[in-house]
Amino acid sequence: ETGVTQTPRHLVMGMTNKKSLKCEQHLGHNAMYWYKQSAKKPLELMFVYSLEERVENNSVPSRFSPECPNSSHLFLHLHTLQPEDSALYLCASSQGLESETQYFGPGTRLLVL
């Protein structure tokens, strides 16, 4: 089974919609991450969770709301998004937080109209 899965793979939403992105890791890792990848920009770290506790909230607007119910699942709840939020959202996991290799999922391509 693929190490890190993400659903949906593609999402189109209006600015007034509410949607959620889901990430699941099957690697037995303790840390999970959300990244945003926009065209012509470096990957931006958004949130980090370790053992279900948030350890990083990298100045992300409140219209993005993460949730980590257990060490295998990570959600990103979206509401009232802007067109500039259109991007590829990548989830990753690692064994721990310190200098560990991060393993990425396939991403969700989000288009906000």
Next chain:
Amino acid sequence: AQKVTQAQTEISVVEKEDVTLDCVYETRDTTYYLFWYKQPPSGELVFLIRRNSFDEQNEISGRYSWNFQKSTSSFNFTITASQVVDSAVYFCALSLSGTYKYIFGTGTRLKVLA
């Protein structure tokens, strides 16, 4: 401050050619880790290699090889006998010891033409 530079924005080669992707990093820390990831059109970042700053041995894995040189702060990646399936964006990243933050380069898009 830390920084990773991938000066090659896009490279095109013909199948079976060898190609080297450059990565230059900046850090004052003595303990750090370097990574390479491959991002095919599907979007997933595929982990290729992790190297710590104390291990300067070059690594070979099939058609892939990596040349780590601390003297020039470079961690270059060579694909031998390239194939169309190697077409992707390749990212180099730096992580300081004890942290989870990666400093990614801007990526090099490799196109391998049949």
